[in-house]
Amino acid sequence: MTTNGGGSRTVSTPESSGSRSDATMTDNAPLGSPRVDDAVIESRGLDVFYGDDQALHGIDMDIPERKVTALIGPSGCGKSTFLRSINRMNDLIDIARVEGDLRFHGKNVYDDDVDPVALRRKIGMVFQKPNPFPKSIRDNVAYGLRVQGKDDGDVDAKVRTALERAALLDEVEDQLDSSGLDLSGGQQQRLCIARAIAPDPEVILMDEPASALDPVATSKIEDLVEELSEEYTVVIVTHNMQQAARISDKTAVFLTGGHLVEFDDTNKIFENPESDRVEDYITGKFG
Amino acid sequence: MSTNNPFADGTDDIERKRQIGRVFVGICFASTLVGIVALVALLADVIYESWGWVTWEFLTYPPSQVVENFLPDGRGAGIYPAIVGSIFLIALTAVFTIFLGVGAAVYLEEYAADSQLKSFIEANIANLAGVPSIVYGLLGLAIFVRGIQLGSSLIAGALTLTLLILPIVIVSTQESLRSVPDSQRQAAYGVGATQWQVIRDVVLPRALPGIMTGTILSLSRAIGETAPILMVGAATSLFVSPDSLTAPFSAMPMMIFEWATLPEPEFQHVAAAGIVVLLTILLLMNAVAILIRNKYDPRS
Ligand SMILES: Nc1ncnc2c1ncn2[C@@H]1O[C@H](COP(=O)(O)OP(=O)(O)O)[C@@H](O)[C@H]1O
């Protein structure tokens, strides 16, 4: 599913939207290289509206498998909106409306026969503010397993594995039954990451996961993100450009108004962007 | 003005505004005082009237037509059947309201899509909360007592009280549900929970203290209501406690009402004793509500 994924996908889903084809670039295609070989997620002409306001305009980009893709841009440019449209968390916002295609392994997740609950079991999410449940650390991590019916067998082992992967096990090993709310902010966020990865999704979406944390906790999360990308596809929103530069393989730059302006390898974006506006943004001239 | 005071201009103005503020504080304090004094006077009067009349016999004996029986050295008479009646009444009402009230609130708040119909229903529920209790009494009489032939029974009384407090319970439950942070819902949806799982595992546990508080406070209003159960036909002097759902029943407010209307002046003391018992039960229920709220307050 890695090297020839792009080719076979084009063949297998020409009818899925009927409107656009993978091979041709659309009007909305951003600068840079919006196509990747091993895309897990492909956004094609994705528009998102909140009531009458359009928050995203024809977003066109691919998200590669087992890489870290960063979404950067000034606040209000639609990064969170794009992230939420990947696992259909936008469905929870009454006034939100999505048009265009958002494909996961070639299947448009907005097709009628896609169950958003099933989708979210494949695509986990970590939020800006740590949001552990007022339950024990163990029950927090096991929650995804429970709701997905994956809590047969050794739940405890699965909980420990998830905590281990989230680089939290050492710190909480002997207090698994105490409340998740008693942890520090950084630990809570790693707990939320453990909760997201325990049911073993393919993709993890992270919306500014470190923005509420101090620098030490932030750098732990950053290390963790890089490690997670060995097993998972990670999409991370950040408004911190150094962070994007440090941890991501691909970077998408959204600019005000909800446009994806440039998408490319992170090195390319930070060293030699094609768009002058992106360059201005990267060098701190605005935003 | 020998020294240069940078705050010189505008000082008078500040002083005048302060004075207005002080007057306002005075008015607010006086209002508070009126309320407190009235309450204390009321309590003092009831306690004074009932002094010596609230005995163990009063709590454990059925009522009597003869006032001497209520005296400490009498044969023993009291409010027992009405206490049992009120407790059964409230227990049944609690069961009905929790299912109907929480069910309706969860539906309106979590499931029903925003629509004009929903706003219309919600506005009406809010209005129903203000309908006088005697109207619910008439409704109960027409529907439960006569309509479905439950007669003047415990269950007819409980259903009538349920109608009375249902709107309040629905509104307060909706508020508790609304106060559950969205971030908690998102956390559950984010790991692939269905809407039902989110409501069961995250929303209801979190809203429970608020739901309980609202429900208990409503029930403590119901337990003191006289008009609706009067309409439904609760008995005044009943000498036995109800022993089935369809049995006739008495309740504390009815009993107190009966005593207060009797001609012998001593019965005023008996009525006062009944009021003390009723108020004690009310205070206990409210205390439980406050305990629950403090114990499960997510901010603590
Ligand atoms: N729930 C919502 N309801 C209405 N408008 C929203 C909502 N969420 C976001 N928006 C609007 O969509 C635009 C993009 O917001 P967002 O995706 O949160 O941007 P970012 O994450 O880049 O800061 C903003 O103009 C914002 O006001």
Ligand SMILES: [Mg+2]
């Ligand atoms: Mg955001």
